[in-house]
Amino acid sequence: MSSTRTDSKLFGLLVEFETPAALLKAAEKVRDAGYKKFDCHSPFPIHGMDQAMGMKRSNLGYLIAIFTIIGAAAGLGLQYWVHSIEYPHIISGKPLFAWQAYIVVMFAMFVLFGAGAAVFGMLHINRLPRLHHPVFFSDRFSKVTTDGFFISLEAADPQFDLQKTEAFLREIGGAYIERLEEK
Amino acid sequence: MKFDQKTYRLTDTDSIGLKAFIIGDLAILLSLYGYFSDTGQFFHSYLTAFTFWTTLSLGALFFLLVHYLAGSVWCIVFRRIAEALAANLPYLAIFSIPVLLGIGNLYHWSDPQVVAADHLLQKKSAFLNVPFFTIRTIAYFLIWSITIFLLYRNSLRQDIEKGFDLQSKLRRVSAIGMVLFALTLTFASFDWLMSLDPHWYSTIFGVYIFAGTYLIILSFLALFSLFLRHYGVLKETITIKHYHDLGRLIFAFTVFWAYIAGSQYFLIWYGNVPEETVWFLQRWEGSWKYLSLILVFGHFAIPFLALLFRAAKRNLKVLGSVAGLLIVMHFIDLYWIVLPSLHSTGVQFSWLDLTTFIGIGGILLGLFWKRLVSRSLIPVNSPRLSESVKYTDS
Helix, strand or coil: CHHHCCCCCEEEEEEEECCHHHHHHHHHHHHHCCCCCEEEECCCCCCCHHHHCCCCCCCHHHHHHHHHHHHHHHHHHHHHHHHHHHCCCCCCCCCCCCHHHHHHHHHHHHHHHHHHHHHHHHHHHCCCCCCCCHHHHCCHHHHHHCCCEEEEEECCCCCCCHHHHHHHHHHCCCCEEEEEECC | CEEECCCCEEEECCCHHHHHHHHHHHHHHHHHHHHHHCHHHHHHHHHHHHHHHHHHHHHHHHHHHHHHHHCCCHHHHHHHHHHHHHCCHHHHHHHCHHHHHCHHHHCHHHCHHHHHCCHHHHHHCCCCCHHHHHHHHHHHHHHHHHHHHHHHHHHHHCCCCCCCHHHHHHHHHHHHHHHHHHHHHHHHHHHHCHHHCCCCCCCCHHHHHHHHHHHHHHHHHHHHHHHHHHCCCCCCCCCHHHHHHHHHHHHHHHHHHHHHHHHHHHHHHHHCCHHHHHHHHHCCCCCHHHHHHHHHHHHHHHHHHHHCCHHHHCCHHHHHHHHHHHHHHHHHHHHHHHHHHCCCCCCCCCHHHHHHHHHHHHHHHHHHHHHHHCCCCCCCCCCCHHHHHCCCCC
8 A cells, every 4th residue: 555655745635425416515615615726536527517616717718819810920921921022923813912812821820720729728737648646546536437526635735734624524525535645 | 568477478568569560561662662763773672681581580490400400408598589580481482572573673694685695694594594483482482481380380389298209300300401491592592692693603602691691590589689688578598698609609600601701702712713703893893892891890800809708708788789780791791792783883872772671671570579479488398498598508
C-alpha cells in the first residue's frame, strides 16, 4: 500500500457517494464550504454539475476569437504578399488585389486557427495531457467507470485541514473516504 | 389580452386578428387600384410580397419537420405558433393566383416572340412554359398543404389522445415531407424567382432561398414570443433558455446565409461567364449597389457581430432587434432579387411594394392569429412538453 511509504506526501482525500444526486448535493456543499481545489468524478456527465461545483464559464471562446482573427489575417497577408508584391501576375483578368478570391483561404485559415485554438486551448486549460493522477492509486476508484461517484479534494487547497476536512466530508454523506498520496 | 393559465388559451384577444384582416383587405383594395395604374409594378411588388409570406410559412413548415424528425424537445413550446403559421399554406395557394395571372408581365420566357428570337429560351421552353409552370405551382402548394394538414391534424389530436403513437406518426409524415420540402422549395425558387432572368442560372439558388426562409421563421418566432411576453403570455413557458437557443440558431443561420450567398457570388465572380455575371452586374448598377451593400451588412455583418456574444443572445432587447432587422432584411433580399428585372437602372420604391406586402401579410396574419387563439398556445398533451418547459442548457 502506498500509505505505508515514508517518502510520500498527502495529495488529498477521495470520497465516494452512492448516487449521482448525492454527488451533486455534496459538490454544492463542498463549494459552499469554500473549497476551490476539488473535482468530481462520475461515469457519465451529471446535469447541473458545473453550477454545483461553482465553476465559471470557460474563457476558451475569447482565446478562439483571438486566434481566428490571427488566422484570417495571416491568410490575407500571405495572399496579398504573394499576389501583389512578390509575384504580381494578372490572372484571368482579375485585379492584383482580388480580395474575393482570398476569402476562401482566409476562411479556411480562420477555421484552422480557431479549431487549433479550441483543441489545444482546451487541453491547456484542462492541464492535459497528463499521464498520471494520484486518484488512480485508489483501487476503489476503478468503480468510477461503472457505478462510482467520487469527489477528490486536494490538500493544496488553502482551506484543507486533514482532520477537519475528513470530518466535513463524512458529515455531508461521504460513504467511503480514502487518503491519497502524491507518489 | 387575457390569458388562462390552466388551459393555456387566450380568452381576450383584443380582436387583433380582425384588425389585421381589415388592414390587409384595405391594402389589397389599394393594390388593386395599382394593378390598373401600373400593371408591371403591381406584379413585381406582388411577387416580392407573395414570396416573402410564402417563405415565412414554409420556414414554419420546415421548423416542424425538423422538430419531429430530430425529436427535439426545446422547441415544443413554439410548435403551435409554427403550426398556425404553416397552416396558411393552403391560403397562400389562393394568393399565388395573381402570380399565375401575371406570368406575361413577370417572366419574359412566356412571350412567344421573345422565345422565337432566343435560342437559349427555345432550349429551355420544355421546362419554362406557362402550362407546366402553372402545374408546378399547383403541385408545390398541394404537397405543402397536404404535409401541413397531416402534421397539424395529428398534432391537434395529441391534445385529446395521449401517448407516443401520434408522435411516431408525425415523425413518419415528416420524413417524407422533408424530402419533398427540399425538392419543392428548390424548384419553387427556381420558378418564381430565378426564371425572372431566364438566361441566368445558379444551382445553389434554392439553398440560398432556404437560408433566408429558415432565418425569418426563427426571427419571427423570437419576435412573436416577445410580443406575447410583452402581454405577460407564456412568460414562464418560453424562458430565457428558449430565447437563447433561438438566438443560437439565428446566429448560425446568418452565417449559413452568408456562406451560401458568398459561395454563389464567389463562383460566378471566379468563373466570369457573361450570362452568369450579368445578374450580379445588374445588382451593382446605380442605386442597386447600395441595396447590395445593405444586404451584406444588414443580413450578415451586423446580426453576426450583434449575436456573437452569449450575453447578447440572452438579452431579449438585442435578440428582438436582430430578429426584427432580419425580417426586414429578408424582404429586402427578395426585393433585391425580384425588382431589378423591372427597374434595371436603379432602385425605384413604389407604394405598391408596401400595400401588397401589408395586404397579403394582414390577411395571412389575421388567419394565423385566429387559428392560434382558437386553441391552447402550446401543445398541452405533447408527451415531452414538461421537458421542454423545464429545459435547461449547459
